[in-house]
Every structure is written in structure tokens, then in C-alpha cells.
Amino acid sequence: MTPDEPIRLLSQLQPALYAYILSLHPNRVDAEDILQETNVTVWKKLGEYEPGTNFRAWAFKIAYYQTLAERKRLSRRPSFFELDEQLLHLLSEEAETRLAHYDEKANALKHCLVQLRVEDTRLLKRHYADGSPVKSIAEEVGRSAVALRGSLLRIRRALKSCIEKHLSASAT
């Protein structure tokens, strides 16, 4: 492994690392902060990484402990949804297994997004790319928030089903 190999690996791992952190701490903004902290820690600890071992597992482990550390700071904000450490550990193990195929799924998602209806794509853009909450979008487009929530649920179901079909088609 060249000295720059960890940099490349870490860059490639960013999306999966974010997904891993989000599954341990389901808050978009916090997860992005934790990802940034994880990157810094990975970079500082690069000397401890043993070339030839599983870089992905090593980085995920750092992300896990970084999430635990950040939870304390973030817990100052009230939230009803608090994962205890035992549950966090279970979710972490399952996420690592699931995210082994993250890249293929993300690639399938690109194909699935193209197949969406224009109004669904527009809704996703407002919510995910522009970061608008459902209530604001509802006010802008003159629809009820309940209807928009329903639309997002339907779209997410459709995307999940499409990704699964895409992966099973590629496997055969």
C-alpha cells in the first residue's frame, strides 16, 4: 500500500461511512458532523492502521466510537429517540454487514431515480437536495403536509423495491 492509499480508501468510503453513522444516530446534520470528526480522527490515527488489514472495518470502528463520543455532546438537545449502547452495538454489527453492498445499491439508486415521475423527483429535490422540511414544501406547493408525507413514503417504498430488483437482476 502506498502512503496515499488510505486517503483514496477514505474518500471512497465516505458515502458508506455516512450511512453507517446515520444508522447509529438518525439525524442528518449530526451525522454529517460525526462524519467530519471521524475523518479527522482517521487521519490522525493513520499511523496506527496496519496495511493489508481491512481498512473499511477499521474506519467503521473509529466511526462507532466517534458516534459514542459525540452522543454525549449532542444529547444536550432533547430527543425522544435515544438508542442505548446495547442496541447501538446490535445496529452497528448489522449495518456493517448490510453496507458491504452499499456501492452497488447506490449505483442501482441512480438508475431508479431516473424512472421516477417528474413530480416525485421534484419533491425529492426539494426535500433532500434543498433540505426543505415537509411543512415548508407543503406550503409552497399548496398541498397538505399529510399528503406529502404519504408521497415520500410511497417514493421511498418504490425506490427500495426498484433497488432490490436491480440488484437481483445484476446477480443473475
Place this chain on the structure above:
Amino acid sequence: MMPDEPTSPDPTTEELLHALVLGELGEDGSAVLLERLRSDPDARGAYGSVMEVEAMLHHEFPRLAEFREPAPLVRRPSGKVSPVIIRERKTSRMMVGWGVAAALLFSVAAWWLLRPEPAPVLVEAYGEWSWLDAAGRKHPLGIGQELGRNGALTTEGTGSFAKLRFPDASTVVLSGEGELKVPGEKSKRLVLRSGNLEVEMSPQPPGLPAFVETATARVEVVGTRFSVDATPLRTTVAVTSGKVMFKRLADGGAVEIPKDRMATATLDAREALEARPFSAAPFSWRAVPPQGGYFSTQPFRAGGGSTQPVIHHGVVFRHDGDRVFDGIVELRKESRLRVKFRVADPAAYVRIFLSCRDGKGGFAGNRQVEFRASVLPEDATGWRVYEGDIRGLGALAPVGGFSISGSRLSNLSISVLDAADTLQVSEVEIRD
């Protein structure tokens, strides 16, 4: 139906997860979901699956959002045929002896009076531009070619622009993710579906003003210089000289925008419709990631269409305020750019690209520099620093270039030419 509503006393795990990702899961719902996650492996599987899709949408969607908006509903100005001509045609039928001659005479007169505005010609372009026919197929459009009537001129990607000239010497410059139709009608009518349009309109014939229409507004102009920035939800007009009448389609409200003022119309008629002064931009700017980290290479669309996008790999800075009118920073002739970066391969070529606006919405040119990373010395941890005068960067467009002073940086990208290379940026700064 959402889990915390009284009509859904026993929500499914999927519904609870949906509320969670929307940030709307209440105390009771949280308790139920946490209990299911502790005791039910299937619930944990569903949770992981939802979080994974959510992460993909957060992470991937902003870079994949290259869909084309459908054509907006645009109100057409009433293209009435003159009742005088119709009446005179009736009269001409009664004149038996002169019938044929009169009919011919009136036909010629009608054609002359109602002849369409001559089509504009593409006189200059840069980046990705094309002609989109009525069926949505793209065609190349060469410099000097006339614009067709049934279709649209499009520009795609950062820094792309296309300039049209009308027979009366009026010019328009379409830029950004732009789509413009120029239907052939008696009045000059431009339909801007999206993007930025800089207009320099020659004085129009009396009683026949020109129009620029977007999804949310209509601009009526006799002769002036202004720019229009349009999305399907929002239109902003900034006037550099003269004045325009700006009408919001949502409620028909109108405001006159004089020189050095701008106004915005959205679909929300409750918002104030008023002409306001141009915004100011800072003279220096610095971007550093939090906690001493770095910005990493991400793929971004630099041009091309949704079917054949041109993807570059790098770090992009855009102003996320009032789009092109604000800009990241106002440039001066002394402005210098400093970029601290690191690449995996010292032989990698690095490209720094700047796209500028004039602070009144107008396009103010692109600048770019490319170099091999190894030409700059690296420190002990591999970081290299590029520093140079912005006016010294190569001007890409348009012909003749623009003055740096007073222009505003609207987009800055630092990228590597080979997608396999890795680039990290720890600091970007613009100052005198």
C-alpha cells in the same frame, strides 16, 4: 397516515421509521419503535434498510438532481388579430369590381402587419449548449445559425452561455442551467423556463413592448438592460438601465423596477412584491472545513445533459443565497486566490475554475487554470499551496473578456482531471 395521529393507534414499523426520518416521531412513537428494535430482528432490518436509503438520498441525490423540470404553465399575452383588418376584409368582399385586387392588397397588408418577429441568431457561445426540438431531442446549434421556433435553446453546466442577437440589435445571453424559447410572434416574446438571461433590449416599436415570461412572472420592457434569473418556483429581475414592469403571475400584482433595483416573484402571492436595491457582497472570503478537516473529492456535473452528463471530480463552492445576484465574494483587480490542497498522485493535473457574475445578475465570464500538482512544493504532510492573481487566470469566455473589478464569484471548483485521482482541499481563500 402518520403514527402519532389518533386515527392510527397501532402504527407499523415502516410508518414509525418514516416519521423518524422526517424528524416527526413523538415520544410514544419513539418508545414503541425502540422496543421493537430491541426485540425484533426484522424491525432492525427494516430500520437499517430505511436508514441506508435515507443516507443514499442525502448523499447521492443532490449530485444526481439533474432532472429536467416540465414546461411551466406560462400565460401567453393575448395575440389578438386586429379587428380593424377583419372588418376591412368584410368590407372588401362587398366591393365587387375591386374585389380581387382589394383582397390581394389586404392580404399583403395583413402579412406585413402580422408578420412574425424575425428569428434571432446565435452569435457567441461557450460550454454546453444545444437546440432542443419540440420532441425533446437535442441538436447542435452553430454560431451564425438562426434559432428555430418550435423548440428551445438550452445551456447546461457551470459557466456555459449562449448569446443571441435579434435583427433590431437586441441581445440576450442565456447561461447556467438555462432553457429559453423564442416563439415567433408580432411582439418579441421570450419564454425563460429556467436559468439566467441577461437582456439588452433595443427600443421596441410603439405599442409593441417585448416580454420575458417565466413560470412565476412576466416582464414587460420597451428598451432597457436587465437580467432575469428563473426557476420553476422563483423569478428575480435586476435592472441595470431603464426600467421594466414586473408582474407576478400568482396574483397579477405588478411593480415597476427602475435602474439599480431588483425584485423577486414566487408562487406565493402573500410575499411582498417590491423593488429593492442590489445586495452587497464581501471583498474577502475564506472556506475552511470545521475542526481542521478537509473537503474531499466528489463527483459533480460540470455540463452535458441528463442522459450524457459531463462529470468532473473535485470540490465545489457555490453561493446558496439569492443565486447569482449575491455571489460568494466581490472581486477586485488586486484579488488573489489561495488554495491549499493535497492529491494522491503528484502527477495529477489540477483544474481551478471560476465563474463570475456582475452583481446585477449578468454573466461576467469564466476563468480557469490547470497545472500538474507536482509543480508546487509539498510540505511534510503532502499539502501544496496554489496562490495567484485572479486576473492572471486564463479567461475562457466570452470573446474580449470581462473586467475583474466589480464582478462576483458565483461558482468555484477545484478538480482533478482523472477521476481515479483523489483531491483534498483544506483551505480556499480570496483576498486582496
